[in-house]
Amino acid sequence: MSSAKFLIRLAALLGLTFLVGCGVSTVTIEGSFPTPNISKLPLNVAVYYDQSLRDFAYMEYSETGAQEFNVQSGQSHIALFNAVLPAMFDGVVVIDSLDDAVAAEVDAVFTPLIEEFQLALPTKTKLDVYEVWIKYNMRLATAEGDYIADWVLTSYGKTPTETFRSTEAAINDAAVVALRDLASSFSLSFAQVPEVRDWLAQL
Amino acid sequence: MFEFINQSHVRSVRGVLLAALAVLAGCTSTTVDEFRQGETGIASDEAVVILGRRQASDYETRSEFVQCVGDRMARGEGAINVVPEQEFVDAMFPWFEPRTAPLRTRDLEQLMAENVVAEKMSEFGIRYIVWLDGFTETTDRQGSISCTIGPGGGGCFGFGTWEDDANFDARVWDVGSLTNVGTINTDATGQSYLPALVVPIPLIARVEANACSRLATQLKDFVNGS
Numbered sequence: 543m544s545s546a547k548f549l550i551r552l553a554a555l556l557g558l559t560f561l562v563g564c565g566v567s568t569v570t571i572e573g574s575f576p577t578p579n580i581s582k583l584p585l586n587v588a589v590y591y592d593q594s595l596r597d598f599a600y601m602e603y604s605e606t607g608a609q610e611f612n613v614q615s616g617q618s619h620i621a622l623f624n625a626v627l628p629a630m631f632d633g634v635v636v637i638d639s640l641d642d643a644v645a646a647e648v649d650a651v652f653t654p655l656i657e658e659f660q661l662a663l664p665t666k667t668k669l670d671v672y673e674v675w676i677k678y679n680m681r682l683a684t685a686e687g688d689y690i691a692d693w694v695l696t697s698y699g700k701t702p703t704e705t706f707r708s709t710e711a712a713i714n715d716a717a718v719v720a721l722r723d724l725a726s727s728f729s730l731s732f733a734q735v736p737e738v739r740d741w742l743a744q745l
Numbered sequence: 746m747f748e749f750i751n752q753s754h755v756r757s758v759r760g761v762l763l764a765a766l767a768v769l770a771g772c773t774s775t776t777v778d779e780f781r782q783g784e785t786g787i788a789s790d791e792a793v794v795i796l797g798r799r800q801a802s803d804y805e806t807r808s809e810f811v812q813c814v815g816d817r818m819a820r821g822e823g824a825i826n827v828v829p830e831q832e833f834v835d836a837m838f839p840w841f842e843p844r845t846a847p848l849r850t851r852d853l854e855q856l857m858a859e860n861v862v863a864e865k866m867s868e869f870g871i872r873y874i875v876w877l878d879g880f881t882e883t884t885d886r887q888g889s890i891s892c893t894i895g896p897g898g899g900g901c902f903g904f905g906t907w908e909d910d911a912n913f914d915a916r917v918w919d920v921g922s923l924t925n926v927g928t929i930n931t932d933a934t935g936q937s938y939l940p941a942l943v944v945p946i947p948l949i950a951r952v953e954a955n956a957c958s959r960l961a962t963q964l965k966d967f968v969n970g971s
Contacts, residue, residue, distance in 0.1 A: 576838040579861040669803055698844075702805055719843070726839030 566601075566609040569710045571618040573718035575625040578729045583742070586633035588648040588685070590640055591620055592655060600659040605666070611709070613661060615717055623654060626725045630732065643685040649745070650690060653681040657694070661713065664703050672712040673700045674720040680728070682738060691737035697724035773935030773950045775959045779967065783919065783926035786970035791872035792826035793818065793968060794833045798878035799843040806877050810913070810957060814877065817961030823969050828869050837865055854923045871920050873968055879913030879931075881953045890941045901941035909952040910934045915964055927967060931960040 598616035601609055627634045635646050643651045655678065662673035676697045682690040699720030701712055733739060787793070795815045797806030808830060815827040834841045840862055847853040853874070857863050890903030915929045935950025 576835040578839050579837060579865060580839070581861065671803065671805070700799075700805065702807065722838075722842055723844055726842040726845050729839055730845065 566612050567710055568612045568614065569713050569717075571613065571615040571714055571717045571721070573618060573714070573721065575622045575721065575725060577625055578629045578725065580629060580729055582629065583631050583733065585631045585650065585745075586635075586648045587627065587631045588635050588637045588643050588646045588651045589623060589627055590637050590643075590651055590653045591623075592653060595619060595655055598656050598659075600661065602661045602663070611661070611713060613659070613713060613717065615656075615659070615721075618717070618721060619654070619656070622721050622725055626729055627652070630729055640687065643687070646685070648685050650741075651683050651685060651687075653683070655679045655681070661716075663709070663713075670703045671700045672703070672709075672716040673698070674713070674716040676720055676724065678724065682741075690741045691735055693735050693737070695724065695728060695731075697721065697727065699723055773933060773952055773955050775931065775933040775955050777959050777963050778930040779927065779963060780929075781927040781967070783922070783924055784970065785873075785917070785919070785926055785968055787825060787872050787968050789826075790870055792828050792870045793873045793875060794828040794830065794869070794871055795875045795877060796830055796834070796841065796846070798846075798876055800846075800848070801878075804880045806879060806913075810879075810953060811877055813954070813957040814875075814915075814961045814964065817958060818965050818968075821965075823965055823971070825965060825968055826870070828871065833869065833871075836869070837862065850918055850923055850925050853918060853920075857920075857923065866920060873926075874918040874920060875964060876916045876918070877913055878916075879911070881909055881911040881956075884908050884910065888939075890939065890945060892941075900943040901945050902943070903941050905939040905941075906936060908934065908936050909950055911952045911956040913956055913960060915960060917964070917967065929960060929963050929967060931956045931963070933959070 596616045598619065599612055599614045602611040602613065604610045624636075633648070635648065637643055637646055637651070640651065640653075656676060657679050658675075658677035660673075660675040662669075662671075662675075664670060664672060667673070678695045678697070679692065680695055681692050684690060697720045699716045699718065699722070701715040701719060703712065707715075733742060795811050795818070797808060797811040799805040811830050815829065818825050819827045839845055840856060840859070847856050857866070884907070886905070886907040888903060888905040890901055890905050892901040893899055911931070911933045913931050915931075916925060917927045917929070918924070919926045933952045933956040935952040935955070937950045938948040940946055940948075
């Protein structure tokens with residue numbers, strides 16, 4: 543009887559081990575983002591992080607359709623914008639609702655959104671690099687909610703395969719490169735966006 | 746008696762094989778080409794930064810190789826002050842990211858027109874920027890090794906071999922004159938072997954390490970103007 547119980551337990555354990563091995567692996571993107579060395583614009587800006595950005599996660603599926611990697615990057619995007627925006631503008635406040643913008647007495651409200659996220663793994667591409675590609679929609683409006691600009695930005699990051707590095711660590715590294723790419727292109731191109739440039743000229 | 750001869754025979758074959766492979770493993774050939782386009786020299790309060798090119802779609806210069814070259818340039822006779830790559834790139838953010846880094850000296854000239862960049866460059870005391878571009882490729886994999894394990898023990902038997910080729914370009918930009926003062930190319934090739942007689946014995950050709958060492962020595966001499 544005890545031997546039968548032992549066998550059942552062993553089978554259950556083996557089954558669980560098998561299931562865990564087949565489960566989805568969660569990768570929470572973590573990295574440090576330097577403050578950009580750029581000239582500040584004389585603006586007070588409010589930033590609104592939509593819930594979809596805060597909770598943003600991307601699911602990568604295997605070739606058989608099974609969930610493989612759950613890449614959570616919402617909080618790292620917020621950390622990135624919190625590092626970049628104060629270097630770009632004289633004043634930056636984070637607001638919890640778009641309705642708070644008027645009370646914050648800001649010149650504009652900035653709302654970043656992620657539209658698309660793509661992950662390319664060496665097992666699928668047959669290249670020796672992990673790649674991350676992200677498409678953003680950047681929105682700028684007045685404190686009253688009037689349209690100023692709405693533009694698309696893409697960012698790209700890659701990292702080479704290494705012998706003693708896990709897939710999760712490589713995905714994280716590629717995503718951090720993509721986030722740095724976003725920070726560099728956003729901070730350097732902001733004032734060149736045609737609608738933003740026209741609006742800045744009016745101020 | 747037969748068992749004794751057999752074991753002794755295996756031992757001597759193993760010994761000869763190991764000795765031959767150890768000699769062969771040392772066979773790494775490295776070629777260094779230098780093309781000088783301008784005068785060089787560096788003061789004791791000036792520094793060099795070595796940066797890896799990461800614009801190519803299918804490879805990128807490994808930061809470990811960049812660090813290896815920097816470490817070797819910073820020690821020994823004629824040592825040079827080398828600013829670590831990550832420290833420089835972070836301090837210069839966002840101007841030296843893969844998308845924004847200057848690809849030509851003309852771009853560097855434009856970049857230096859930005860006060861924040863010029864100030865940081867002067868703060869670090871950067872006299873030369875060295876751009877490293879290249880990778881190590883493994884080709885001609887041959888042979889096979891099989892391993893077995895059983896109640897009485899385990900072991901591997903077989904033979905594997907492959908060739909490594911490390912090819913790196915170093916372009917030296919003079920931050921003072923905003924010109925390209927020279928290019929150094931290093932190409933190192935070597936054959937690695939993995940014989941397995943019970944235990945696999947890796948005899949690895951240290952191709953990238955040799956490329957790093959030779960390139961660093963050449964770069965040090967080049968920057969010092971010797």
